[in-house]
Amino acid sequence: MPGGGFSTLPNGRVVVALSLPNTIGDGHPARFLVHAANRSRALTRLRNLGLRAVYLRGNAEPPTPDEITAVLHHPDGLLWRRQPQRGAELWHPIRALLSEPSRPY
Template sequence: MAVGGFIKLPGGTVVVALGLPHPACPELAVRVVVHAVNRQRALTRLSNLGFRGARLTGNAEPPTPDEVSAVLHHPDGLVWREYGALGTDPWYPISTLKRLSHHA
C-alpha cells in the first residue's frame, strides 16, 4: 500500500506523502510525510528507516496543506500519523514510530 503523492515547493524542494504499512503492525497503515531535496531523496530517507518497499507511482494522494505545514515545521522534516486520521489529530516525529516498532 504505497499510495501517495508529492508537491514541489517554490524553493525547488519537494514534500512527499505516502501511505505505508505500520512497521510494528502491518495490518495498520500510517501516512508518512517527508521534506527533501527531490523525490528520490525522500524515498531514500524512507528506505534508510526500514520502509524498503516505499515507491511513489503517480500522484493520487498529494500532501495536503496541513501535511506540508507539519513537515516544514518539524526539524527532521519527517513526520507520521495513522492513515486516515482526522485533520485535528497530531503529527509525530518518525523516531516515535521506530520506537513503537521495536517494542512490538
C-alpha cells in the first residue's frame, strides 16, 4: 500500500516522503524523499522523472528526522532506497535508479 507524508521546514520549504510498492525490479517497495518549495513541486519533480501516478494523500508516514537530514544534505534533493532496508543500505540519488534500463518504472 502506498503511503507518505511531508514535513514543513522552518524556512517554509517541505520534505516529502513517499513509499511506493513494487517500484524496484525485485518487488520490494521503495521510499522516495524529495526536498522542494512546496508539496506540489515535490510531486511534480517525481512525475517529471516518469513516476506519473504519485499522489500524496494525508500525512500517515511523514519523513523521519534522519530522512530529512539525508535529503537536505544531498545536492539533488531527491533520494530513494528499498524498504525494508537491506542491512545498512544507504540512500541512493535518483539518477542511480534512472540509469539502470533493466528496471521497469
